[in-house]
Amino acid sequence: MSLYPKSKILFEQSKAIMPGGVSSPVRAFGSVGGTPPFISHAKGAYLWDVDDNKYIDYVGTWGPAILGHAHPKVVAALIQAINNGTSFGAPTELELKLALMIKNVLPSMEMLRFVNSGTEATMSAIRLARGFTKRNKILKFEGCYHGHADSLLVKAGSGSLTFGEPTSAGIISSTVSETLVCTFNDTKGFTQIMKTFGKEIAAVIIEPIAGNMGCVLPANGFLQTIRDETKKYGALLIFDEVMTGFRVCFGGAQIKFNIQPDITCLGKIIGGGLPVGAYGGKSEIMEHISPTGDVYQAGTLSGNPLAMTAGITTIEILSQPNFYEQLETLSTLLTNKISNALTSHNIPNTINQCASMWSVFFTDEKVFDFNSAKKINSELFKNYFHFLLNNGVYIAPSPFESSFVSKSHSKEDIEKTVTIIENWAKSIML
Numbered sequence: 001m002s003l004y005p006k007s008k009i010l011f012e013q014s015k016a017i018m019p020g021g022v023s024s025p026v027r028a029f030g031s032v033g034g035t036p037p038f039i040s041h042a043k044g045a046y047l048w049d050v051d052d053n054k055y056i057d058y059v060g061t062w063g064p065a066i067l068g069h070a071h072p073k074v075v076a077a078l079i080q081a082i083n084n085g086t087s088f089g090a091p092t093e094l095e096l097k098l099a100l101m102i103k104n105v106l107p108s109m110e111m112l113r114f115v116n117s118g119t120e121a122t123m124s125a126i127r128l129a130r131g132f133t134k135r136n137k138i139l140k141f142e143g144c145y146h147g148h149a150d151s152l153l154v155k156a157g158s159g160s161l162t163f164g165e166p167t168s169a170g171i172i173s174s175t176v177s178e179t180l181v182c183t184f185n186d187t188k189g190f191t192q193i194m195k196t197f198g199k200e201i202a203a204v205i206i207e208p209i210a211g212n213m214g215c216v217l218p219a220n221g222f223l224q225t226i227r228d229e230t231k232k233y234g235a236l237l238i239f240d241e242v243m244t245g246f247r248v249c250f251g252g253a254q255i256k257f258n259i260q261p262d263i264t265c266l267g268k269i270i271g272g273g274l275p276v277g278a279y280g281g282k283s284e285i286m287e288h289i290s291p292t293g294d295v296y297q298a299g300t301l302s303g304n305p306l307a308m309t310a311g312i313t314t315i316e317i318l319s320q321p322n323f324y325e326q327l328e329t330l331s332t333l334l335t336n337k338i339s340n341a342l343t344s345h346n347i348p349n350t351i352n353q354c355a356s357m358w359s360v361f362f363t364d365e366k367v368f369d370f371n372s373a374k375k376i377n378s379e380l381f382k383n384y385f386h387f388l389l390n391n392g393v394y395i396a397p398s399p400f401e402s403s404f405v406s407k408s409h410s411k412e413d414i415e416k417t418v419t420i421i422e423n424w425a426k427s428i429m430l
C-alpha cells in the first residue's frame, strides 16, 4: 500500500499543467524516482504532507528555515506587515533597517541592493562586475551553483580545461565563451588560469563553502589565494553566500575565514522564508548601479515589506547569544551519530560539515571537489533516501545537496533520525 495516495494524484494532475509537475526541477524527484510528497503545512522541525505523513525536515526549504518553520515571532511580524499592505513599489524604512542590520554583520557590504532571489543577486553582481571593470570574462568553479542566469549555467568542457559548456539548452555559445571554469580547491589550476586570463576577467565568483555539490569546504589557503590573485589582476571577487550567509555563523563564510570579497550575494536566510536576494559590496563599486550609475537593475517587488519583515525578525533572533554555538553542537551530535551508524555497518561514508550545514557522501574517499563528490554510490543513496522518506525523515532528493539542522530540531529528533538511519544500515547487505 502506498504511503502517498493523495500526493500521487496531485503529482499526476500537476504534471499535466506544469513541466515535471513542479516549480523548480529538483522537487520532481528525478534523481531518486517516486512521488514527491505534496506538503500541506510545516511547523518547527516538521513537515506534513497531504496524506498526513509527518517528517523530520533536514531540507529547511533548501536553507532558509534556520529557525525551523513558521517561527511564532516571524509569523506574528508577518501578520502585522500584511495588514499594512504587501507591496508599495516605493522605498520603506524596513529596507533601510534590514540593509543596516546586514552591513553591521557583513562590513564588506558597504552598500547593498535587495532583489527577489539568489539568482537575481548573482546575475546582477556579474553585470555590475562587468560594468565596473569593463571586462567580459568571468570565472566560476565546477560544482558551484549560482542560480540559473545564462552565464553561470556552465560546467567544465570535456576537451578544454578552462572554457565551459552550457548545462542547459537555450544558452548561446557566445555567452558561454566568456565563462571560464576551474576546479574547486585546485589552487594551482586557478593560479594558472589567472596567469593566462587574469587581466580579461571581470569577476571570479565562488561559493566560499560549496553547498550545491553537497557540502564541500575550501582547503586551507584556497580562498586567500583567490583573494590575492583577483586583487593582483584587478578582477573582482564575488562571494556567493546565498546559502552560507547567516548559516555558517552570524555573518557568513567571509567572517569565518576573515576574507573580504568585493561583492557578496545573499538570499535564503535573509528572507526568513520569503523570496529575497541581495547583493552588495564596496561603495565605489555599488554606486555603478542604476540610478546612481550606468549598470541597470530593477525589480517591481524588490525589497517588499513582507520579505524585509521576515528577514529583520529572523536576523534579530539569530543575533541572540550562543545561537550558532548551540546549533553547531546539535548538528555535530547528529553527524557524529550518523557516521558511527554507517561505519559500524560497513557502509562507506564521508560526512562534510560546516556548522549546521552538512552532507553524507556514500564514498570512503575525501570529498573536496565535484569529481570526488561524483564518486558516491548513487544507487545506495536512492535506497537510503526512500527508506528515510518512508520512515518520516525528509532529506533532499539528490546526493549533491546540503542538509540543514534548524534551531527547532530537538535531541529527540536527532535520536529518532539516527535510529532510522541505523535501521536502514541494518537492512542493507553490502
Ligand SMILES: *Cc1c(COP(=O)(O)O)cnc(C)c1O
Residues within 6 Å of the ligand: 116, 117, 118, 119, 120, 122, 145, 146, 147, 148, 207, 211, 212, 240, 241, 242, 243, 244, 267, 268, 276, 277
Ligand atoms: C540557492 C542558491 C542560489 C540561487 O538562489 P535562488 O533564490 O534559488 O535563485 C544561488 N547561489 C547559491 C550558492 C545558492 O545556494
